[in-house]
Amino acid sequence: MIIKGEIISKSFKGRGHIIIRNGVIKSVQREKPGEIDIDAEDKLVIPGLIDMHAHFREPGYEHRETIESGSRAAVHGGITTVALMPNTNPAMDNIKVIGYVKEKAREIGLVDVLPIGAITKGRNGKEITDFEKLAEHVVGFSDDGSTPQSFRVFLEATKYAKKVNKPILDHAEIKELSGGTMREGKFSRRYGISGIPDIAESIAVARDVEVARYTRAHIHIQHLSTKSSVDIVREGKKKGAPVSAEVTHHHLLFKDEDLKDRSSFKKVNPPLPREEDQEELIKGLLDGTIDIIVTDHAPYSLEEKNIDIEKAPFGISGIETLLSSLLLIAEKHEINFEILLEKVTYNPANLFNLPLRGDVREGYRADLVILDPDKEWKVTEKSLFSKGKNTPFLGRKLPGVVEMTIKGGRIVYRGITFD
Ligand SMILES: [Zn+2]
Incomplete structure (x- = not known):
């Protein structure tokens, strides 16, 4: 061809x-x-996109998404490789469930699925999964949706990750400090919507950076959303901590101010950033503090989402709008589209050791998008x-x-x- x-x-x-x-x-x-x-x-003609953060909901929540509908959505969005988070039901904390997801995706054959194994059993934050057994079947470990709240459990898990040479992909959030619906600030007060303080994220980010520095394990921090978080990762990288970071396209396009209409479709965790947060996210993207852009594709049924914003679940269905969003981000923030494209192709391939992907080059897999x-x-x-x-x-x-x-x-x- x-x-x-x-x-x-x-x-x-x-x-x-x-x-x-x-x-x-x-x-x-x-x-x-x-x-x-x-x-x-x-x-x-560009390389097939690599999305390192998506939820296909199967097994357990097939009314929200299945591996088949998720795969179709992915290729419609120009994505040919997708990492799936383990918050299925049962969770992807054992070989049986991970094997099921892999096999199903292979049968459907539209997109390459990279499973992420759970850090703890049932993502309960307590009992660490069998990293040695799971390592060869997963691209990394995460309890996405949450993170172990115990410092001891998180440190232990990170040591295992180092041992099996796989990254931890961390949803940095201190649950005791979060709660709430949107980013705490003048707009949460103006709209009368409960606020989530930014330290609920940045304290966890600081923990992650320090644990990475101490253990020398690769910790990839998921969906950064605050100025302070970006600052902490930037400083950590300067000190040589083996951390990397991602941002979602919706955090680069929407802001807390946009929740004026109280639309639960804009309720996402971490919440949409304030102006100053978004400016720093852009700076972080450009100076290399933030390595990749992801979708955090989190599909829900309309019945689940179309309720009062304070009660609705967090999440945006985003796998089909990533590429269009990159064009919008390029225009809105005056960034070269090529730089953004690297954040969803070359960079994730490089960061997560996915050989022969993310580039248009002799000998590479023919994963391409027109x-x-x-x-x-x-x-x-x-x-x-x-x-x-x-x-x-x-x-x-x-x-x-x-x-x-x-x-x-x-x-x-x-x-x-x-x-
Ligand atoms: Zn998350």
């Missing part, structure tokens, strides 16, 4: 031809190599493949249409036009 288009990747930029054989990129070149199969002239950045699509219940329609973009037109997603040289998504 030969694809022609405007390529954006770490290794190759500009107009070129990608020759694919046996699911692998055989070469990337400027000259026309022969008969072109897919002419994506004037469109962008994107028309000039076209728009409307986010509707119908246009989303995810069962989770809980996105603040619902009803909005977004830039950037995924025309085709290719995984391992096979077309796994072909653009469908909705009105």
Whole structure:
């Protein structure tokens, strides 16, 4: 297969031809190599996106999402590799459940699934799972949705992670200090919505940085959302602590102020940032403090979400709006789109040792996306493949249409036009 288009990747930029054989990129070149199969002239050809933070809800919560609906949503969003968090029911704290998720994803065959094993059994924060047994089946360990509140348990788990050479992906939150619905500040007071103080996050971030420095284990801090958290990670990296960090696209596009309409579709944990937090998140992205951008795709049924904001569960369905969001973020914050693209392709591959992914390069897997950045699509219940329609973009037109997603040289998504 030969694809022609405007390529954006770490290794190759500009107009070129990608020759694919046996699911692998055989070469990337400027000259026309022969008969072109897919002419994506004037469109962008980029590496398949890698989302290191998503929830597909199966097993246990199939009314919110299944591995199949999640996979379809992922490829619609241009994502070909996705790391799944272990807060299923039962939790991904044992080989049986992890094996089930892997096998199911493989059968569906649309997207490569990287399971994240639970840090503690049932994610109860108390009893550490069998890291040695699970290590070869997972890309890392997390209790996402929470984190062990006990310093001793967290430290022990981190030592195990170091031993088996896998990262801890930490949802940094001190539960005793959180509670509440939105970020505490002038807007939470103005809107009369209960507030979550920023220290509920930053104290946990400080713990993580210090534990990483002490144990030399790689701790990846999930969804940073406050200025203070970014400062702490930046300082930790300067001191050589082996930490990395992520931010979600919704934390870069929406703010606490936007909760004026009390829409539970904007209720997310950690909560949407204040202006000064968002500015620092952008700075952190640009100076390398924040390594990657993730979706934290958290689908819910409309019945669960369409209730009073104080009672609704946290989470945004975001796997289909990542790529469009990157275009919006590039425009809103005046950032080069290429820099943002690296945060969802090259950087996660590099950070989590995912070989031969995240770049358009000879010998790499033919995971590719053809994107028309000039076209728009409307986010509707119908246009989303995810069962989770809980996105603040619902009803909005977004830039950037995924025309085709290719995984391992096979077309796994072909653009469908909705009105
Ligand atoms: Zn989380």
